[in-house]
Amino acid sequence: xxxxxxxxxxxxxxxxxxxxxxxxxxxxxxxxxxxxxxxxxxxxxxxxxxxxxxxxxxxxxxxxxxxxxxxxxxxxxxxxxxxxxxxxxxxxxxxxxxxxxxxxxxxxxxxxxxxxxxxxxxxxxxxxxxxxxxxxxxxxxxxxxxxxxxxxxxxxxxxxxxxxxxxxxxxxxxx
Amino acid sequence: xxxxxxxxxxxxxxxxxxxxxxxxxxxxxxxxxxxxxxxxxxxxxxxxxxxxxxxxxxxxxxxxxxxxxxxxxxxxxxxxxxxxxxxxxxxxxxxxxxxxxxxxxxxxxxxxxxxxxxxxxxxxxxxxxxxxxxxxxxxxxxxxxxxxxxxxxxxxxxxxxxxxxxxxxxxxxxxxxxxxxxxxxxxxxxxxxxxxxxxxxxxxxxxxxxxxxxxxxxxxxxxxxxxxxxxxxxxxxxxxxxxxxxxxxxxxxxxxxxxxxxxxxxxxxxxxxxxxxxxxxxxxxxxxxxxxxxxxxxxxxxxxxxxxxxxxxxxxxxxxxxxxxxxxxxxxxxxxxxxxxxxxxxxxxxxxxxxxxxxxxxxxxxxxxxxxxxxxxxxxxxxxxxxxxxxxxxxxxxxxx
Numbered sequence: 001x002x003x004x005x006x007x008x009x010x011x012x013x014x015x016x017x018x019x020x021x022x023x024x025x026x027x028x029x030x031x032x033x034x035x036x037x038x039x040x041x042x043x044x045x046x047x048x049x050x051x052x053x054x055x056x057x058x059x060x061x062x063x064x065x066x067x068x069x070x071x072x073x074x075x076x077x078x079x080x081x082x083x084x085x086x087x088x089x090x091x092x093x094x095x096x097x098x099x100x101x102x103x104x105x106x107x108x109x110x111x112x113x114x115x116x117x118x119x120x121x122x123x124x125x126x127x128x129x130x131x132x133x134x135x136x137x138x139x140x141x142x143x144x145x146x147x148x149x150x151x152x153x154x155x156x157x158x159x160x161x162x163x164x165x166x167x168x169x170x171x172x173x174x175x
Numbered sequence: 176x177x178x179x180x181x182x183x184x185x186x187x188x189x190x191x192x193x194x195x196x197x198x199x200x201x202x203x204x205x206x207x208x209x210x211x212x213x214x215x216x217x218x219x220x221x222x223x224x225x226x227x228x229x230x231x232x233x234x235x236x237x238x239x240x241x242x243x244x245x246x247x248x249x250x251x252x253x254x255x256x257x258x259x260x261x262x263x264x265x266x267x268x269x270x271x272x273x274x275x276x277x278x279x280x281x282x283x284x285x286x287x288x289x290x291x292x293x294x295x296x297x298x299x300x301x302x303x304x305x306x307x308x309x310x311x312x313x314x315x316x317x318x319x320x321x322x323x324x325x326x327x328x329x330x331x332x333x334x335x336x337x338x339x340x341x342x343x344x345x346x347x348x349x350x351x352x353x354x355x356x357x358x359x360x361x362x363x364x365x366x367x368x369x370x371x372x373x374x375x376x377x378x379x380x381x382x383x384x385x386x387x388x389x390x391x392x393x394x395x396x397x398x399x400x401x402x403x404x405x406x407x408x409x410x411x412x413x414x415x416x417x418x419x420x421x422x423x424x425x426x427x428x429x430x431x432x433x434x435x436x437x438x439x440x441x442x443x444x445x446x447x448x449x450x451x452x453x454x455x456x457x458x459x460x461x462x463x464x465x466x467x468x469x470x471x472x473x474x475x476x477x478x479x480x481x482x483x484x485x486x487x488x489x490x491x492x493x494x495x496x497x498x499x500x501x502x503x504x505x506x507x508x509x510x511x512x513x514x515x516x517x518x519x520x521x522x523x524x525x526x527x528x529x530x531x532x533x534x535x536x537x538x539x540x541x542x543x544x545x546x547x548x549x550x551x552x553x554x555x556x557x558x559x560x561x562x563x564x565x566x567x568x569x570x571x572x573x574x575x576x
Binding site: 030031032033034035059060061062063065067068079081085088090092111112113115116117120124137138139140141148149153155 | 227232234236238239270395397398399411418507523525533536542543546547575576
């Protein structure tokens with residue numbers, strides 16, 4: 001068996017400490033098999049991230065992604081995948097979210113990689129991030145309607161293929 | 176003689192800045208993405224990146240079919256090293272199912288993972304050298320690459336889009352004489368690496384173009400979640416094969432090359448050394464190439480052999496159910512990462528217990544790397560942008576998914 005399937009004890013210790021410190025807003029919950037996952041309430045997300053980064057050396061935001069559960073009151077689950085290069089620990093954070101303003105606090109002030117990850121989550125799911133420096137779509141174009149990775153966006157839906165917008169005259173156009 | 180007071184001139188007149196569009200279809204991008212660079216003369220003042228031109232909705236499409244039907248899509252992520260993506264996805268689903276593949280399957284997967292890594296680095300270094308004007312290396316490199324493709328073709332029939340792994344095993348066993356064929360192409364790889372090493376590593380022009388260019392500091396590389404050769408060239412010895420070993424990489428003897436400069440030249444040197452290390456792994460795997468089955472003994476996961484499907488009712492039913500309904504992992508989530516050619520290639524899979532994945536997220540190593548690109552090129556010359564881009568090995572298929 002892949003040895004990452006056993007829980008790294010030190011990650012479990014980190015989880016215990018974080019739960020103690022943020023007792024009212026953090027709890028352990030279901031997450032990826034073999035990894036430690038903490039469910040965090042949006043209001044303390046920034047503090048938990050900062051605490052993990054500064055105190056427990058989780059220096060890499062390896063990935064940030066989202067899953068859509070349309071039946072839940074807050075339908076989106078945003079998942080933070082944090083890795084520590086010095087201890088080799090990996091911890092997952094989950095935050096429930098919806099598509100309302102102001103959205104989740106952005107992690108861009110702590111991790112450079114959050115910039116594009118959060119743009120992608122906004123693009124694909126419509127989850128907003130407060131204080132994001134550049135809250136635009138990233139993979140889809142500006143005029144694209146809807147958020148394609150939501151469960152209610154049909155995979156067969158087609159939207160117009162856009163051409164280049166009318167730019168300045170080009171010599172090749174001869175007119 | 177009248178004099179012109181410079182302050183009276185319109186601002187634009189004095190402003191030597193101009194905006195230049197690089198891409199989306201540009202020979203240096205080796206794919207489709209666009210930069211808009213603001214230049215003062217030839218110095219880059221600002222750079223904005225626009226991606227998404229090659230978006231094919233991988234993650235959405237993966238939710239539509241069965242788990243096995245995702246495998247062909249993974250070929251098209253990093254198409255220079257499709258085998259690594261195949262393996263990464265299969266391993267993630269296998270971990271969710273609690274399956275450990277057979278020793279022979281592991282050996283074949285490792286072998287092709289490392290050969291794919293070599294191929295990927297061959298393309299990266301070759302193309303990077305072409306971009307800065309050294310064409311010959313590309314040809315020296317593409318000969319062994321072609322021979323590796325020949326080996327891939329021998330085992331799975333395809334060259335680029337291999338779709339080689341299956342959940343719980345492989346689509347085909349190694350053909351007769353496979354180990355000998357694999358051994359026969361290895362000297363060509365060594366020779367090409369040695370030739371290019373002689374041509375480039377101490378080449379004055381090459382060093383001038385690469386050294387000190389496209390620098391990313393260790394702290395920035397960590398903040399931007401760099402992984403793979405780009406992180407190792409900035410002084411962090413992180414390799415998933417070591418940090419979270421899979422397929423038995425912990426049993427193999429190899430080193431993780433690192434450099435501290437964080438520039439294009441460091442990335443070149445790291446990739447060159449990684450190819451040599453991958454070659455060592457290939458040797459070790461071929462020396463202990465195990466016999467035995469390639470698929471696990473799990474009737475609910477692996478298709479019965481064709482000879483039985485045609486002759487036994489039970490096998491036919493099993494075949495039919497597996498094709499129509501698919502493999503059904505238990506309800507749950509998994510994150511599994513493998514060391515892709517460009518860094519940590521992670522698959523986050525959510526299963527709702529049915530035959531279709533509820534969500535498949537792929538963590539593409541290129542994506543965070545390109546997000547730091549403006550940091551690496553601002554202040555340098557326009558021509559350095561091309562050299563830097565080549566050294567990062569951005570693969571648009573993986574970037575846009």
